[in-house]
Amino acid sequence: MREDDAPEAGPPPPTPDQVGPRVRTLWLVTHAEASHHVDGLVGGWFDSTLTPRGEQDAALVAQELRRRVPPGADVEVVSSDLRRAQQTAAAVGTVLGLTPSLDARLREKSYGVAGGRPQAWLDARFVPPPASGDRLRHDEGVDGAETWLTFAGRVYAGVSHLLARARDHQVVVAHGGSGQLVVAAWLGVPVEATAYARFRLPAGSITVLREDGRFHNREVTELGSTAHLRLRA
Known part of the structure; x- marks a missing residue:
């Protein structure tokens, strides 16, 4: 066969996005007790x-x-770097055959000098946010405590980093507070709206967040489920 008679190269193989609608799932885990x-x-x-x-x-x-x-799914495990979250993530990583990566942006809200003190100590000093006004920048009266705006900003940044990676499945291990912000960021809730928006996420719960591959709509399929904990001995 002459070089001129060689068959033309066919089209390149389809990318995963071209094969069909791709469902993305984020499994949000709240660390256990x-x-x-x-x-x-x-x-x-x-x-x-x-x-x-x-x-x-x-x-x-x-x-x-x-x-x-x-x-065989394309999956990763990402966790807050606090030990209680790391330990929960390690259990997940063991059964999935993965080494969790750590992201300090997924930490719980900092309560400054109150961290590790009796809850009664904080309750006696805590200044609740106002019913209206600038709740995001509210000073809770505790030295070193994060404002909600600072807290939400860093968690949102962590979620943006997660979503920039093309993964079919992501297991994210966070906390009761930071997990709420993961849900809000997933849904595209403006940071300003998180001054009020809350989602209840018990310890050891699983929240399932899904995005369809055609319209890229995002939904909360399950919120704070603890049904699996009924198997506890």
Whole structure:
């Protein structure tokens, strides 16, 4: 065959986005029961660890995700760098065969000097936000505590970083407060609206967030589910 008679090269293989609608799923996990919960201490950036019950619940979270995340899926595990979240993420990473990466932006809200102190100490000094006005910049009366605006800004930045990566499945391990902001950021809720918007996420819960591949609509499929914890011994 002459060079001029060589068949023309065919079109390049389709990219994953061209094969068909791609569903993206973010599995938001709230860390399991930690020592500050049972000791009545302020959490925040206080680096508490999981209780024995929390370790058991983290294992149940991991088993539930192993059951629900498709085998061989393109998946990553990302966690807050606080130990209680890391321990929960490690349990998940073990069953999925993955090493979690850490992102300090997913930490809980900092309560400054109150972190690790008795909850009663904070309650006696805490200044609740006003019903109206600038709730985002409200000073809670505790040295070193983050304003809600600072807190929301860093969590939103962390979520933007997550969503910039093309992954079919992402397991995100956060906290009760920062997890709420993950949900808000996923839905595109303006930061200003988070001055009021809240989502209840119990310890050891799983929240399922999905984006369809055609319209790129995002939904909250499950919010703060703890059904898997019923298997606790």
